[in-house]
Amino acid sequence: MPPSDPPKIEPSSPIPEITDSIDELDITGYATLVTDDFDITEALEAALNEIFSRYDKDNDGFLNDSELDNFATFTNGQPFTPEEKADISENLDCSETTGHLSLSGFIQMYALQTCAGDEQETWKDLLKHGYNSNLLLSQK
Secondary structure: OOOOOOOOOOOOOOOOOOOOOHHHOOOOOOOOOEOOOOOEOHHHHHHHHHHHHHHOOOOOOEEOHHHHHHHHHHHHOOOOOHHHHHHHHHHOOEOOOOOOEEHHHHHHHHHHHHHOOOHHHHHHHHHHOOEOOOOOEOOO
16 A cells, blocks of 8 residues: 555645745744754644654554655655665664654654754745644644
């Protein structure tokens, strides 16, 4: 059975055109993603929980290779390379037996990216998954 695409969510307000050049995304006025203590905000964590649950089709709390590929393809246009998957498995919270990415590892992946100063890339992913600039999921 082929994997199904994540649900298409229509934004309730205009979202800037998302391009491969994240430099073009002006996030001025967007919701804050990082606290003063350099942690991700509760709102970002809630959004990441929701996004993770879309791809965890077997509801086991991990993204297996197929689920991870579906996430990466929807988010970035292509699956992670074997090298990227090995990096994920070695550096993020994953199952010790299968190497599959856990929810905490998924959040860790975004926390590292966002807190390292790459908020534009995080916003690009959030917008792609139907979140607006207030970090609210737009409904159909």
